[in-house]
Amino acid sequence: MDATFILKAVAIIIFITMIQHKPVKALFAWVCCLFSVNAFPQAPIFLKSxxxxxxxxxxxxDSLSWRLIKGHETxxxxxxxxLDIAHKPYIGFNEQVxxxxxxxKNEMIYPVVAVRQKAIRDAYNELRINFRSGNTIIFRAYDNGVAYRxxxxxxxxxxVENEIVDYVFPDNNRVLWGIEENKQFxxxxxxxFKDSTVASFSxxxxxxxxxxxxxxxxTRMLLTEADLLDYSNLFFFGTNSNKITSGFPKVILKESLVRDRSxxxxxxxxxxxxxxxxxSFPWRLVMVANEDKELLENNLVYQLASPNTLKSTDWIVPGKASWDWxxxxxxxxxxxxxxxxxxxYKYYIDFAARFGLQYIILDEGWSKSTWDVIHPRDSINVPELVAYGKAKNVGVILWTLWQPMDKDMDNVLSIYxxxxxxxxxxxxxxxxxxYMVNFYERLSANAASHHLxxxxxxxxxxxxxxxxYPNIMSYEGVRGMENYKWSxxxxxxxxxxxxxxxxxxxxAMDFTPGAMRNATKRDFHINFDAPMSQGTRAHQVAMYAVYESPWQMLADNPSNYLRxxxxxxxxxxxxxxWDTTVALQGKIKExxxxxxxxxxxxxxxxxTNWSPRDLTLxxxxxxxxxxxxxxxxSDGINADKFAEDYRIAYAAWVKGQEVTVHMQPGGGWSAIVTEE
Known part of the structure; x- marks a missing residue:
């Protein structure tokens, strides 16, 4: 006989016995609560990749909990x-299945803009647990990660007052923790990324x-989220233990502007x-890799996202841009x-046309003010630049602050x-x-309606x-090359x-590579107006293969490039x-x-980092x-002393060869391989 049935029968007997001595309403509530509690553990439910x-x-x-196991390793x-929703029972606690x-599923995804792959295999096993409360939790297991929502x-x-996303690791694991200092997010x-252990964070x-x-x-794990829509971003807090717990920015009721942009x-x-x-709420995602290099081929954020909503996409054209700022x-x-x-800017366009670059960017300063983004300053004529660029197959991209765009979005985009x-x-x-999450979506949708x-x-x-919204070409959200201007x-x-x-x-990551003034660790110095990079010229050039961005920048001065x-x-x-990405070697920070x-x-x-290195590819x-x-x-023989030293060489390759790559401190190496 089912244990739950026995429990309910006992409860009824107790109820009848006690009804003579207690108020009926209180006893009825007591019995109902007893009925709702899982007095006997529900059996674990398993999902394999x-x-x-x-x-x-x-x-x-009691609480909805789960474990992640890889082979015999937890x-x-x-x-x-x-989920804690106002005026609702706490979702995930005392749920009954x-x-x-x-x-x-084993399907193919064909991205409109193929950032990493032109075809992505989407193979997973999915588990949907439907609760009597009317809520559902979905788990997915891929061979390279797991997710739930x-x-x-x-x-x-x-x-939504809060969401609990807690993880406890079996050991005081190594973490690279991107510390955020601002308590208001x-x-x-x-x-x-600070290299430490999980228990070192409070x-x-x-x-x-x-x-x-x-x-x-x-085993490597990368924790993040996917399909974030109409919601707040997830952050993690430490606990001085092997546990991390979630935190979220709250909805802003009142705000004020600081200067023109904060x-x-x-x-x-x-x-x-x-x-x-x-x-459906955002996916909580854990990518899993045997070694660091496998992370380079992981597409799970994209796979878990909502499908393309745009009907027309032929106007979306990736490319490289000459950047002014x-x-x-x-x-x-x-x-x-x-x-x-x-x-x-015509000089930028001429430079872009000479080298087959698709775009130039007019960054901050082109408009009358940072808030008046529909009237160019007197020295700029945007339609004239657009026409000049069009004759040379070079498009124009305009910079704007988000606040004036937010306040007058359709008008601004229509004018552009x-x-x-x-x-x-x-x-x-x-x-x-x-609000900011929703701004991203409104901007992307409205920009698409104007083919921007x-x-x-x-x-x-x-x-x-x-x-x-495949018209989103790139994101910053990265400590990029601009920091060389002041740090x-x-x-x-x-x-x-x-x-x-x-x-x-x-x-996609708008790191903005392409520095032509390169310096060793010893020779580097800060120069805001004529900046330089740390590491060798070959290190910068290699970024065009390593770093992913459908809008990739040539950040340096066209005059420097022309030299x-x-x-x-x-x-x-x-x-x-890219059509295909193959990870060859990799060790984080190295x-x-x-x-x-x-x-x-x-x-x-x-x-490579500051260590000289030989790799076998x-x-x-x-x-x-x-x-x-x-x-x-490749790095020149003297690149360890003069970082701009490089060498161009030629070779013939066939499948199965091994190639030894030497990199100087802060160095790099790249190759263009063409089928004969």
Whole structure:
């Protein structure tokens, strides 16, 4: 006989016996509560990945909890999932299972903009646990990660007061923790990843995502979220133990403007989102890899995102852009006064056209003020520049602050479209609350209606919105090369070989590479107007293969590029989207090597930290029976003393060869491999 049936029978007997001595209402409530409690544990529910290498064990007694197991190794020993919705029973606690549904999928996704792959296999096993409360939790197990999300079915809108996303690791694991200092979650999310242990962080400290975790046995995990819509961003707090717990920005009720672009929060609501009551919530995602390099091929953020909503996409054109802000428009060797004027930007267009670059960017300063973004300053005529660029197959992208865009979005975008502009770079959002999440979506949808592409700067990390709106070409949310203009200890070669295994895994990354003034660690100095990079020239060039961004920048001065056309022509040959990505080598904070295919060519990039390094690359990814001609860009023999020293060489390769790559301190190596 079922144990629950026996329990209910006993409860009825007790109820009848006691009714003579207690008020009926109180006893009835007591019995109802007894009926709702799972007095006997519900059996764990298991979900395995398609290859059986990952296992999720879900327990529904008391709180909804789960474990993650890889083979015989426990990766997450106890994870708790719950939703606290105002005036509703706590979702995930004392839930009773109504039914369990399972599905297995093995399909192909074909991205409109192929950032990492032109075809992504989406193979997973899914578990849907439907509760008597009417709520559902969905788990998915892939061979390279797991994810879960809540689904609710309330009739009216609800206030979500909190969501519990807790993870307990079996050991005091190594973590690379992107510390965020602002307690109100106001940040540009340009994370520096501190190498430490999970227990070294207190409840007063929180991190932005992703969070990199290495288990005691060496399994790598990357924790993040996906399909973030109409909700608040997830952050993690420490507990001085092996446990991390979630935190979210609350809805802002009252705010004020600081200077022309910053937000001061004056009043918050007591909830993190007001949203429709019948919806799917963001995916909570744990990527899993045996070694760091596997993270370079992980597409789970994209796979878990909502599908493309745009009917017309042929106007979305990735490409490289000549960018003005990093080099401060310090053009030289010309017969006009350089600066923010049409002569300077025509020079950019001429440069872009010469090397086949698709775009130029007019960054901050082109408009009458940072808030008047529909009237160019007197020295700028945008329609004239657009026409000049169109004749040379070079498009124009305009920068704007997010606040004036937010206040007059359709009008601003309509004017830009009338001018013939190709896209917008929207900047200084520096928030992660629900309103900002919705701003990203409104901007992307409205820009698409005007056939405008979008670059999100001052932005939180990618969560897959570029799948839903493929006109999103890139995100910042990275401690990028701009930091060389004011710092000597932030964007360094060790940081630059950390990013491929952390921030870049989540999606396109507008690091803005291409420095032509390169310095050793000893020779580097800060220069805002004529900036330089740390590491070698070959290190910078390799970024065009290693770093992913459908809008990839050439950040330096066109005059500098024109002084070295051999290097510039080599950079210009790199695509910005890829058919295939193959991870070759990688160790976080130390080195990275990756091969990417476009058409009948392979583009390979390798980078190292401040340690000189030899890597052996196995050419197994090439096609058998074919011959390839190779152009190699490597550190010069004196690059350890003069970082701009490089060498271009040529070779012939076939499948199965091994190639030894040498990199100087802060160095790099790259190759363009063309099928004969």
């Amino acid at each position: 398609p290859g059986n290498n990952l296992t999720i064990e879900v327990n529904t007694k 990766l997450i020993s106890h994870a708790v999932a719950g 109504k039914s369990v549904d399972r599905v297995a 809540w689904v609710t079915h309330f009739k009216d809108s609800v206030n 106001l940040s540009h999310f340009e994370l520096l 409840k007063e400290q929180h991190c932005g995502l992703p969070l990199y975790v290495s288990s005691a046995a060496g 937000t001061k929060i004056e009043e918050n609501a007591d909830y993190i989102a007001r949203t429709t009551g019948s919806r 990093w080099n401060d428009n310090n053009i030289y060797g010309v017969d006009f006064r350089s600066g923010i004027n049409n002569q300077t 479209a009338q001018w013939g502009v190709k896209g917008v770079k929207v900047d200084f959002m520096a928030r992660a609350d629900q 592409m979008v670059d999100l700067h001052g932005a939180y990390k990618p969560t897959g919105l570029n799948r839903r 000597d200890d932030e964007a360094t070669p060790p940081h630059e070989v950390t990013l491929p295994f952390t921030r870049m895994v989540l999606g 070295d056309t051999a290097c510039t022509g080599y950079i210009a040959a790199f695509p910005t989207t 080195y990275v090597a990756v091969a990417r295919k476009k058409g009948n060519q392979w583009f390979i990039g390798a980078m 196995h050419l197994d990814f090439l096609d058998a029976g074919k011959k390839y001609k190779v152009k190699i860009f």
